[in-house]
Amino acid sequence: MEGILIGDASRVRFVPLALGAKGRRKSLRFEDLKFGISKGGRKGFVPLRCISSDDVRDILLLVIGSNGSEKESPAEAARKLLSKDFIANFVEVREWESGKSLDTILENQGIRIRRRPPNGPPAHSVGPFEFRLESEGNTPRNILEKIIWNKDVEVAQLRERKPLSMINKDIKNAPPVRDFLGALKASYQRTGMPALIAEVKKASPSSGVLREDFDPVQIAHSYEKNGAACLSVLADEKYFQGSFENLEAIRRAGVKCPLLCKEFIIDAWQIYYARSKGADAVLLIAAVLPNIDIKYMSIICQKLGMAALVEVHNEREIDRVLGITGIELIGINNRDLETFVVDISNTKKLLEGERGEVIRQKGITVVGESGLFTPEDIAFVQNAGAHAVLVGESLIKQDDPGKGIAQLFGKDISS
Numbered sequence: 402m403e404g405i406l407i408g409d410a411s412r413v414r415f416v417p418l419a420l421g422a423k424g425r426r427k428s429l430r431f432e433d434l435k436f437g438i439s440k441g442g443r444k445g446f447v448p449l450r451c452i453s454s455d456d457v458r459d460i461l462l463l464v465i466g467s468n469g470s471e472k473e474s475p476a477e478a479a480r481k482l483l484s485k486d487f488i489a490n491f492v493e494v495r496e497w498e499s500g501k502s503l504d505t506i507l508e509n510q511g512i513r514i515r516r517r518p519p520n521g522p523p524a525h526s527v528g529p530f531e532f533r534l535e536s537e538g539n540t541p542r543n544i545l546e547k548i549i550w551n552k553d554v555e556v557a558q559l560r561e562r563k564p565l566s567m568i569n570k571d572i573k574n575a576p577p578v579r580d581f582l583g584a585l586k587a588s589y590q591r592t593g594m595p596a597l598i599a600e601v602k603k604a605s606p607s608s609g610v611l612r613e614d615f616d617p618v619q620i621a622h623s624y625e626k627n628g629a630a631c632l633s634v635l636a637d638e639k640y641f642q643g644s645f646e647n648l649e650a651i652r653r654a655g656v657k658c659p660l661l662c663k664e665f666i667i668d669a670w671q672i673y674y675a676r677s678k679g680a681d682a683v684l685l686i687a688a689v690l691p692n693i694d695i696k697y698m699s700i701i702c703q704k705l706g707m708a709a710l711v712e713v714h715n716e717r718e719i720d721r722v723l724g725i726t727g728i729e730l731i732g733i734n735n736r737d738l739e740t741f742v743v744d745i746s747n748t749k750k751l752l753e754g755e756r757g758e759v760i761r762q763k764g765i766t767v768v769g770e771s772g773l774f775t776p777e778d779i780a781f782v783q784n785a786g787a788h789a790v791l792v793g794e795s796l797i798k799q800d801d802p803g804k805g806i807a808q809l810f811g812k813d814i815s816s
């Protein structure tokens with residue numbers, strides 16, 4: 402089996418792509434390709450079981466689907482995509498290979514959220530009976546973990562019903578991507594105030610139902626008319642009463658603001674799905690995703706022309722994200738998703754000192770997220786260094802959510 406060396410990491414050589422048939426085929430099938438580590442020459446090729454075949458499939462679809470042009474061979478495209486820099490972030494891959502589990506990698510990066518219940522789900526069915534055996538290993542420790550465990554099952558089912566090959570067709574017919582980051586920057590320049598990402602959210606686990614008469618399209622139009630630069634649309638059904646249909650409907654109704662798909666992303670499949678429904682940006686939560694996923698998923702966003710808003714909540718998370726190249730948009734959440742505690746001084750705390758300096762040098766756009774209710778709150782996060790704000794509750798609870806914008810900013814920002 403022949404491999405293409407695309408990077409070095411200390412003693413191990415990575416050979417992520419092995420081509421069948423001398424690598425000269427124009428169109429490669431997934432079956433022809435394997436990721437692996439070369440331990441001294443071709444004979445020592447060790448397949449990487451750690452990257453799931455679905456991940457490999459995603460990467461390759463990306464490579465072959467979008468770059469497998471006549472001019473560029475798939476191998477060439479793969480080499481470009483999986484540059485050295487990308488591979489440098491694959492250090493965790495070695496840990497995986499040496500038998501460490503995904504949860505160990507998450508733990509090493511300070512991520513407390515486990516991707517799925519370590520001891521399997523609590524319910525066991527035997528014939529007509531269902532047993533619920535709850536233990537530390539199958540009970541979520543907090544709401545965020547609960548959401549993630551549910552999302553893991555949900556995505557697996559959706560993904561089975563709609564494989565990536567089907568979504569790729571929908572993407573071709575999807576409305577063109579709008580420039581999310583560009584819209585934020587333009588608004589900041591125009592108004593001299595943080596650009597507004599206004600959130601279309603019916604309910605949340607922390608506050609329950611925020612608005613009974615919830616018409617997502619009407620709210621979106623009203624936000625746009627009153628000066629929002631972009632919109633954030635909740636897609637999670639179970640905990641936020643949102644949906645991908647809302648996202649799709651808003652885009653179809655002629656709203657021009659770029660749309661952030663507010664979903665708990667744990668699988669690259671969800672990014673393609675979001676794009677097929679008209680999303681222009683997705684949220685990547687650092688409290689949930691290890692560096693390798695953030696990097697890999699942000700590359701996928703880039704390939705799809707979308708923006709990735711990478712959300713952090715504490716020093717450790719922002720430091721991890723600042724260490725990943727290519728991140729252009731960081732959100733600082735003032736709400737701890739594990740405890741729901743809201744403190745807007747979190748934005749200030751994470752932007753102080755050296756971190757703020759690095760952000761300025763890198764030209765990263767910062768979004769202050771959650772718990773913003775008054776013009777003083779907006780001024781506070783702006784002074785702390787935020788270029789944009791993400792606001793849900795304080796607007797959605799107003800009689801007219803769009804009109805709430807002028808109150809929130811202390812002036813009309815619509816023109």
Ligand SMILES: O=P(O)(O)OC[C@@H](O)[C@@H](O)c1c[nH]c2ccccc12
Nearest residue numbers: 734770771772773791792793794795
């Ligand atoms: O409604 P608020 O407090 O204005 O917050 C909006 C937004 O920041 C919040 O909804 C949010 C931030 N990060 C998230 C991640 C998932 C779900 C929701 C969120």
